[in-house]
Amino acid sequence: MDKMQRMEQLVEQLNQYNYHYYTLDQPLVSDKEYDLLYDELTALEAETGITLPDSPTGRVGGELLQGFKPHRHLAPLWSLDKAQNEEQLINWNNRVLRLIADYNSKNPDTPLPDPTYVVELKFDGLTLNLTYTDGKLVQASTRGNGVIGEGILAQVKTIKSVPLTIPFTAGTIEVQGEGIMNLSVLAKYNETAAEPLKNARNAAAGALRNLNPRTTAERKLNAYFYNVGYSDGIRFSSHQEMVAFLKENRFKVNPHVTYHDSFQEVIDVLHTIVDKRSSLDYLIDGAVIKITDMRTREVLGYTDKFPRWAVAFKFEAEETTTVLESVTWNVGRTGKITPLARVEPVELAGVTVQNCTLNNVGDIERKNLKFALGTRVFIRRSNDVIPEILGKVTEEQDGGEIVYPVNCPACGFPLEQRGAHLFCNNRLDCKPQIVSRITHFASRDAMDIETFSEKTAEQLHDELNVREPAELYTLTFEQLIKLERFGEKKANNLLKAIEESKGRDLASFLYALGIPNTGKSTTKVLADHFRDLDKIMNATVEELTELPDIGGIVAESIVSFFADPFMQAGIHKMLSLGVEAKPPQQAAPVTDSFFSGKTVVLTGTLHQLGRDEATARLEALGAKVTGSVSKKTDLVIAGEKAGSKLAKAQELGIPVIEDEDELIKLLNGQNE
Structure with missing residues (x-):
């Protein structure tokens, strides 16, 4: 060769x-x-x-370009009429029905079928129009004014989900899609970027309209395709046929495309999309509803501006701007100091926003917020999560300075900066750390000490000088009865709950300890594998990284935690006071269920079962329940308000169960 x-x-x-x-x-x-x-x-x-x-x-990405050249589209790229609410959607559909009925009354021999609908996500990125001739990508352009756009072929070639050649070689076609930057990619990019990007939409648009294609390549953009706007070698009878053609020709088609026979189904699925919006790994600002039959589209035609056979349903904005008023600093369980921003109240996604997260001092620097007090900033709200400040509206450092604390705002201890975070190392005498640590230790998923609350932890700290979880097991009735609002019944109930917590299993005990960078799924992996507290405390980084869901950072956290003399002393004290940290019971493996041998991830809220019960039942049926989605995951079970794990599963093509009734049937063995 x-x-x-x-x-x-x-x-x-x-x-x-x-x-x-x-x-x-x-x-x-x-x-x-x-x-x-x-x-x-x-x-x-x-x-x-x-x-x-x-x-x-x-x-x-190639050499720096001198400028953009205009490109005339072979077929116009139409704007879409917009509906802001259900009433406007229904009005659009009624117009469609009237037009079809009018045509059919005049053309009884060739009537149009009853309308059916397709619902697609409306991406918030930059529209792309790609031209292929004889199977080769020969041009790519922006939408422009719908007739003439800007040629951006060199930039689009850097998007690895865009095919450079396609199997269809029978002429020229134009394919429309959207260039986007995934939110997870944006977050990773901003971790090391000298100039962080404010949001994914601007990041994608800026990359594609950048004269340096190498800059475009660095952004690692993605693209989804949804329409063939022009073709001289093929025609389609339906939207389904067109989408099938796109898939056959290696275009990436978003999985969230649904087809419906009734308009009520369309309304219902729009509510579902609104609920799922925040779990997606990319921005959408609405959904697009289209008639599926191509002959009906031709008959309905266009107004001066819009196709009559399609409409865009716009969602409430999840991003807006407001004024950053002040920043306060909170102390967490691990001593991490977290900034909390107070902003001028603003309506966003149906709620009034006044507080926003800033993550850490590194985040403030990356987002050019160091001198932003009193200036206007971008904020974004996803689902029920506290809104996040994305960056300043202007690039100028024209606001008041956010002053980083030198000493702990709670105890006055000198702070230490580790990476992007500030820490208070005064674990023994910093009240917020102690109260949070004890509250976490007593929580339901940890040692499950009933009736215990943050107020209880604060009272024990203030009045009995309780400084660590181990001291809970030294409390006496005589001590508790003297406390304000503690009667005999309350004191006895608390002592009983503390005594019962001694029998909690090893995984719960490990979770209660609050090991940095570990959650319930990781502590369960540790308990199931080692089955012994001493072995876990003496495990090496190499041994830990061999386990599923445990990478280098988590392994280092575990080893460092158990090497700390303060933690060792607390653990040994608890064991000497009767805490058992029981190893997990081993049941005979189930090999004949639907879940046998499957690696399963749970995400979102399960209302009938709850996550804990679902996990227990899955494991009893031979499944391995893990905390993160990867290519090794066999199945994802998504409850209400599922987050990024659901998005990743959909991106990877992993099967998802989103119906809790279906899950319960499978758990009960009804998998015919």
């Missing part, structure tokens, strides 16, 4: 791997194998001085 043949072979092979990885989320080879082939192709291109048109090496 000569060098040119080998290059052609490598290009075809690498493009196939890219398609499976970036479009289908089904990698065929490891990163190492891919890199070896990519390096071989790079070396051959350097040696021959030839780069094939569809070579994946062209995706890294």
Whole structure:
């Protein structure tokens, strides 16, 4: 085989791997194998001085461009009429029904069918119009004014989910989609960016309209496609046919596309999309409703501005601007000092926002907020989570300075900066840390000490000088009865609950300790694997990283935690006072259930079962329940208000159960 043949072979092979990885989320080879082939192709291109048109090496971004050239679209890119509420949606549908009825009354021999509908997500990014001739990507442009856009072929080629060649070679087509930056990609980019990006929409638009394609490549954009606007070699009878064509030609089509026979179904699914909006890993600002039948679309036609056969339903904004008024500093259980921003009250996604998170001092620096007091800032609210400040509206440092504390705002101890965070290391005498640590220890998922609350922890700290969880097991009736609002019954109930907590299992005890960077799923993995507290306390980083869901950072946290003499002393004190930390019971493995051998992730709220009961029943049926979604995950169970785990599962194509009744049937063995 000569060098040119080998290059052609490598290009075809690498493009196939890219398609499976970036479009289908089904990698065929490891990163190492891919890199070896990519390096071989790079070396051959350097040696021959030839780069094939569809070579994946062209995706890294080329030379700086002199400017954008106008591109006239082969077919117009229409704007969509907008509906802000259900009433306006129903009015749009009634117009559609009237137009169809009017046509059918005049054309009884060739009537239009009853309308059916498709609902698609309305992405909040930058519209792309791609031109393919004889199977090759020859142009890419922005929407522009709908007739003429700007050519951005070099930039679009850096998006790895955009096919450079397609199987359809029978002429020219134009395909429309949306260039976006995934929220998880934006967050990772901003961790190290010298100039953080304020939001995903601007990040995508700015990257695609940047004259340096290398900048576009660095943003690691994504793209979804939803329409064939022009074609001289193929026609479609329905939207379903067109979407099938896109998939067959290696375009990435968003999985959230639904088809409906009644308009009430359309209304219902819009409510579902609103609920799921915050769990998606990309921005949407609404949904698009279209008639599926192509002949009906032709008959309905267009107004001067909009197609009559489609409408956009706009959601309430999740981003807005307001004035940053002040910043206060809170002390957490681990001693971490967290800034909380107070903003001028503003309506956002149906609520009045006054407080926003700022994460840490590193976040303040990255977002150019150091001198932002009294200035206008972008804020974003997702689901019920406290809103986040994204950055300043202007780039100027024209506001008051956010002064970082030097000493702990609670105890006055000198603060230490570790990475992007400030910490108070006064664990023994910093009240917020102590109260939070004891409250967490007594919580239901930890030692489950009934009737215990944060107020109880605060009272024990203030009046009995309780400084650590171990001291709960030394409390006496005589001490408690002297406390304000503590009668005999309350004192006895608390002592009984503390005594009963001694029998909690090993996983709960580990969770109660509050090991940094670990949650319930990680402590359960530790308990199930080691089955002994001493073995866990003496485990090495190497031993821990061999376990599922435990990476290097988590392993280091666990080892450091148990190496701390303060923690060791507290644990030994609890054990000497009767805490058992029982190893988990081992039941005979179930091998014949629907869940046997499956790796399952739970996310969101389960109203009938609850997460704990669902986990217990899944494990009893042979499933392994883990805390994070990966390509090794077999199934995700998503309850109400499922978050990023659901989004990742959908991106990876992992099966998802979103109906709790279906889950219960499967748990009961009804899987016919």
